[in-house]
Amino acid sequence: LPGNAACSSPSPSTSIRVNAMSASGPVYEADAEAVVRRITPPLDRARHKGQAGKIAVIGGCREYTGAPYFAAISALKVGADLSHVFCTRDAATVIKSYSPELIVHPILEESYSVSDGERESVSSRILTEVAKWMERFDCIVVGPGLGRDSFLLDCVSNIMRHARQANIPTVVDGDGLFLITNNLSLVEGNLLAILTPNVYEYKRLVQKVLNCEVNEENASEQLTALCQKIGGITIMRKGKADIISDGKTVTQVSTFGSPRRCGGQGDILSGSVAVFASWARHFLLTNEYPTEKSVNPMMLGCIAGSLLLRKAASHAFEKNKRSTVTTDIIEFLGKSLEDICPAGH
Numbered sequence: 001l002p003g004n005a006a007c008s009s010p011s012p013s014t015s016i017r018v019n020a021m022s023a024s025g026p027v028y029e030a031d032a033e034a035v036v037r038r039i040t041p042p043l044d045r046a047r048h049k050g051q052a053g054k055i056a057v058i059g060g061c062r063e064y065t066g067a068p069y070f071a072a073i074s075a076l077k078v079g080a081d082l083s084h085v086f087c088t089r090d091a092a093t094v095i096k097s098y099s100p101e102l103i104v105h106p107i108l109e110e111s112y113s114v115s116d117g118e119r120e121s122v123s124s125r126i127l128t129e130v131a132k133w134m135e136r137f138d139c140i141v142v143g144p145g146l147g148r149d150s151f152l153l154d155c156v157s158n159i160m161r162h163a164r165q166a167n168i169p170t171v172v173d174g175d176g177l178f179l180i181t182n183n184l185s186l187v188e189g190n191l192l193a194i195l196t197p198n199v200y201e202y203k204r205l206v207q208k209v210l211n212c213e214v215n216e217e218n219a220s221e222q223l224t225a226l227c228q229k230i231g232g233i234t235i236m237r238k239g240k241a242d243i244i245s246d247g248k249t250v251t252q253v254s255t256f257g258s259p260r261r262c263g264g265q266g267d268i269l270s271g272s273v274a275v276f277a278s279w280a281r282h283f284l285l286t287n288e289y290p291t292e293k294s295v296n297p298m299m300l301g302c303i304a305g306s307l308l309l310r311k312a313a314s315h316a317f318e319k320n321k322r323s324t325v326t327t328d329i330i331e332f333l334g335k336s337l338e339d340i341c342p343a344g345h
């Protein structure tokens, strides 16, 4: 992932500002367009495949095949070079048939397909399979359409521990949030972890971690406390505004998207955040201005992903109105990024 700002040359005066305030202040809107412009790598002719990012989605089971597809295809449409899906056998053929662009690994197993005696060997085979690939990924997304089968979730816990050891940024969404809410140690203190809870997932997280109910009056303080309690991880609380914190700063993206709340928009978001977080991480590791080293790339990834989804949702709604569905929104990811950050020739 080499690169730098695609659309502006780096200079101290254009350094990344997220307009974030300390926990006790009001929540300021992030300068999300500037973030997108700054971290998106240029389309350089000298690049080879893989340098714009390799993403993996861990999810997809008997019930859900849409969610992992939406997350993985969104990663590609935002600009990643390769997008993998690790799912159960039943889900794999279905996901492959949605798109030939995705690399699909049918390796996860649910309890119904594994006898008690086989569990240990199947579990270690699954980990070995995923581990073979892990170091190639710039970011993984755990949870879209994962389901809640206990054996499957145990195997995914092992995958998360492995990703953490390998320093791979990890976006946790959907059923991945169900998993970590009951096993906080999986993400505790992982500065490369991003949680993207929706209203119900956030409620369960607050109840579990802070032992209280969601408090709308003190939304930013509560979110900050939650991030701190889980050891400084990044959380994006989705809603009318997407509020983002890493326990030190808090900011929000509230650009209006669409009034349609069709399922799957969170999946587009998690795939997009994965790409932007890996671009931001690379940008900050390679840029020469030390002031930007203190910016959290996971927060930048959330800000950029949120803005892009919202812009795409807005275009899709303009065209399709009440019939807007997730696939319509995915169609506009390219235009939305192009408007902010033209690809050039």
Ligand SMILES: NC(=O)C1=CN([C@@H]2O[C@H](COP(=O)(O)OP(=O)(O)OC[C@H]3O[C@@H](n4cnc5c(N)ncnc54)[C@H](O)[C@@H]3O)[C@@H](O)[C@H]2O)[C@@H](O)CC1
Pocket: 063, 064, 065, 066, 067, 068, 143, 144, 145, 146, 147, 173, 174, 175, 198, 200, 263, 264, 266, 267
């Ligand atoms: N096409 C697909 O395959 C999709 C699959 N999805 C997957 O579906 C799985 C479950 O995610 P969901 O977000 O649907 O989660 P849930 O199954 O927990 O929630 C589904 C809906 O039920 C209602 N609900 C949940 N908890 C409630 C509560 N405490 N009180 C009142 N109403 C409540 C809400 O309307 C909520 O949106 C995840 O793996 C997710 O990734 C979703 O991403 C949507 C699209």
Ligand SMILES: Nc1ncnc2c1ncn2[C@@H]1O[C@H](COP(=O)(O)OP(=O)(O)OP(=O)(O)O)[C@@H](O)[C@H]1O
Pocket: 174, 197, 198, 199, 238, 239, 240, 241, 242, 257, 258, 261, 262, 263, 264, 265, 266, 267, 268, 269, 306, 309, 310
């Ligand atoms: N009331 C709202 N007004 C405007 N945008 C919203 C609103 N609620 C959610 N969104 C946007 O939709 C995106 C997805 O959030 P949502 O809460 O629908 O996620 P989700 O329930 O996880 O979705 P999924 O169905 O993919 O699991 C968020 O980025 C957020 O920007």
Ligand SMILES: [Mg+2]
Pocket: 173, 174, 198, 266, 267
């Ligand atoms: Mg969701």
